[in-house]
Amino acid sequence: MAEKEKLCLSGSGLTKVFGFGRTRTVAVDHVDFDFHEGEVVSIVGESGSGKTTLAKMLLGLISITEGEICFQGKKRDIRTQKKKREYWKNIQAIFQDPYSSYNIFNRIDAVLLDCIRMRVGRKLPHAKRIEMMAEACSFVNLKFEELTNKYPFELSGGQMQRLMIARIFLLKPKILLADEPTSMIDACSRATILDMLMQLRDEIGMTVVFITHDIGLAYYVSDVVYIMEHGKFVESGSADDVILHPKETYTRRLIRDVPKIHEVWDLSTV
């Protein structure tokens, strides 16, 4: 790792509690983290461990019960809609299900134009806009000419997810939150998607926060891994440390449960 890296996003004592009384559920329980600029961070845990709740808090989609999030050293302020939009210029997300990530009434052009409008404003000549859209599409190996006037549901899952990356390419955010971006698409397109994300990371130097239950995937893409169990981070560190020399039993179990090809997959331990 490089010497002194700039802090990008950090949280201290971050907590989210749903419900109250008998139905009180602590989804995220006093977690602390420091994400540095240009890092690929993975948050790994089984379903129900609070990964997505944490992601929603980071995005500002749900309120925080306790604790605070600092963005680039300053306390995050998203109290008004305007400030929220400003914040979203810096943090963007790709979600698990590409089929429900798009507004089905908007054409693909509209999706991309929205991004251009958010990034550079409305005063841009038509030709320049087309050029930007074509560039973004070619970055993710899609042909813009084939996409104009199409609706998102006319694309396959892999193509939709790639279009999501094209959006990110146009927006150039500081942080990208990828919430299980490859769990709904097949193994072959998964490699393509991951490659593109990494390429994008190198190109615009953004921080990528990967949320996944697949520890193999986390190992492949990330520099730093956080392991989450029941709303708490139980283990964290560099990917090699955590995955090749896990300390916690929970981490060991996660690794053990993934089918492997060079080692024996022990089915007796569930």
Added chain:
Amino acid sequence: MSNVTLEVRELTTKYITRFRENVYAVDHVSLKVEEGKSLGISGESGCGKSTLALSLMGYYFAPLHYTSGEIIIDGRNITGMDPDDIRKSILGTEISYIPQSAMNALNPTQKVIHFIEDVFQAHDPCKTKKEIHEFAKEAFEALGLPAEVLQRYPVELSGGMKQRTVIAVSVVLSPRVLIADEPSSALDVTSQKMVIKMLKSLMENCIIKSMIFITHELPLLYNVTDDIMVMYAGQIVEKATAKEAVFDPLHPYARGLMGSIIVPESGLRDVKLAAIPGVPPNLKNPPAGCQFSERCKYVQPECMVRSIDLREVGAGRAYRCIFSEEQLREAYKNG
């Protein structure tokens, strides 16, 4: 020579679209599953894996249509049988199918026991409710599921539990062949392992005789099945034992798939994942020659014009390429 539970000869089925176009999603597929063996089917999305699973049951409904070929279950040819007969005497008792995202198929307004009552109502109507309940309880306990699940509603169960319930319901009549289509793809790794353990114990306890397992996750297939078949554009492109298919694939496409394997083992970070560029061909107007020719690294002019036959090499091993085994190995060695 062990018993063959399911044999398929040159099965071809097609979809007829709204515009009367024929889409051959399963194209001359032949396969054999022996008793006590499991077969894995892999391939990209849209390669015809799920359509093959549907076709194997011999029960077709529009837009899927039967074209040619034979399906033989335990020596009994079921092609050309009346659909009603198939539904009554084949489905559930001879061959059972777990569709993709089956856990969403549970009716939320009914208790789990109702699904089992439903199965018996269709296949064995003389059984009384009490008998069914006792049977269900025994069956669930034998499969490692708590019996109180029977009195629960699907919404009260977790994803993994729902999936295991669906499997349990689908095998109550002890079918000979179980077809599982992506049974674990929507689950996290721990629940996935439980589902796999259950499927394996079904085989070990002889509740089912053989299994066909469909998924795109190759490490999973490698651990679950004895043989692996790779499909591309409705055709079989590679057929081999699990070990050979993963460590020594012959067909360029199968090899491409192996390049996308991600497992948490040391050394993974040094390997660059290799994706296969391009997309599968549109089967409404498939390419004239080899279906894979447009994306193949080693494409020859001949590949574009003539269709390639499946080549048998050794016991149970086959691949669909114009190159010989040695030529392919040589090509892979040189990168």
